[in-house]
Amino acid sequence: MSKLVIVGTVAFDDIETPFGRSDKILGGAATFIGLAASQFKVSGSVVSVVGGDFPKSYLQLLEDKGMDISAIEVIPDGKTFFWSGRYHNDMNSRDTLSTELNVLADFKPVVAKNYLDSEVLMLGNLHPNIQISVIEQMNSRPNLIILDTMNYWMDNTLDELMQVIKMVDVITINDEEARQLTGEYSLVVAAHKIMTMGPKFVVIKKGEHGALLFHKEEVFFAPALPLEEVFDPTGAGDTFAGGFAGYLAKTGDYSYENMKNAIIYGSALASFCVERFGTERLIDLSKPEMHQRLQQFKNLTQFDIELA
């Protein structure tokens, strides 16, 4: 069992889907990552910032799930990061209605002292310089650094992004972002190009079309579970990353073979996430449910062709 540091936003979301509206609820990348990783009972610490308006009950919730919250700074006279968005009917695209950075604008993450020797570091989507500052705080380089990022940083801070990409072992990125970062349409070619930028492992998230894991000349694919209904996709990518990081931290095995299992776990957790608004489904998730969902993934993908 390895210690895990998670850096990212802890926030309020207000989500509208064809099924209804959530009003202001718990959100943020680090929240989803932490809740997903907590399924593995890892020793995890969330590094983030919130305002005085952030309910203590939300922090308590993360703590109850086993997350160390001592590195979530509370700024009493500040307001918590807020995002609101509206999904289109196909649930594959959305409009951002509002983004209020608030306390996130001046976020200077400080890793909790007893987590400075963590083996696994999960960098949620943030300004690349903030991500770098966290890597540099660690006592020694973690055995596994996972980076999540998005097109916004490619558009606005590409140099800094390239610098942090060089420093990590795994990058998780969606298909369009992989294409933007490399100028390549083929995801195979794009992934190989990204591996020359630093990461030894590239995870390309394709939403409802699953996720690909690349390493050297190898490739592994985890489908998304085909669902009757996607209720709210918010946080699915972060949940996927949190399941991936949490499983690797729990097992302490960072091999390509074990990463296959990690992206299956990530996909399984993401398939729960989209069943309800925000973090709702992750919070009440039971072990037998998780077990059953993994069995569904086996049934979905495992076949029995003998190659004589």
Added chain:
Amino acid sequence: MSKLVIVGTVAFDDIETPFGRSDKILGGAATFIGLAASQFKVSGSVVSVVGGDFPKSYLQLLEDKGMDISAIEVIPDGKTFFWSGRYHNDMNSRDTLSTELNVLADFKPVVAKNYLDSEVLMLGNLHPNIQISVIEQMNSRPNLIILDTMNYWMDNTLDELMQVIKMVDVITINDEEARQLTGEYSLVVAAHKIMTMGPKFVVIKKGEHGALLFHKEEVFFAPALPLEEVFDPTGAGDTFAGGFAGYLAKTGDYSYENMKNAIIYGSALASFCVERFGTERLIDLSKPEMHQRLQQFKNLTQFDIELA
């Protein structure tokens, strides 16, 4: 080993992709289906029609691959069905430049006598009434009838299409067509709706995003192999269907479990098809290559999570 009847077009294609132009080459649904099925050394008969302009060498090619061509009618003073199209840069969409039905306009398929007792019938994309006429010719109902169709028949001959759908065991259809046929966006809901129309098995083809097999409450997924380059997608769907039908005919096992293997074989064959223009890659495909490709599909999808 079961006998297999394949009904569909044998044609000329002229294909333009960002990589070049094929000029007039061998094409047609039944051609791709037959070449894919021939990998399994099944006793297969292609039922189709061509004009006097169709090279004997093309017919010879099918025969050399082990296909019975006695039910390919040659109309000496007719012209062979011709299609030409141009793919867009992303290779996921194309424009049809020309469709000349020619001898296909009056196609009245006649199944070869010694194939009237075939166990497996693969109905390639054609007018539903033509598909029905083939089912009705058979001595007794085949053990497995597989139907391929497309949106054109939904737009123009929906009643007839619904009639043939009612008569088959398996339907292969792409994602957009499944949505059109059912008015459901979720492919899970759409597949279940289609199962109420007749077929016990629904295969939804998602192109570069793989294929789903539905049966009762079960679902299985075969990814498309991630490729550095898709050279020409023409015929990939038919190749997939031919691999599916061929494997099932070879094994004579029409269970859901065995259909999982069949769609993996179909996907593997389709991954070859797109590597060159038209049928080129299928024609020179060797057994060791096929073997290696199946191993790639195993590596791509098989994982090892113990569910205690």
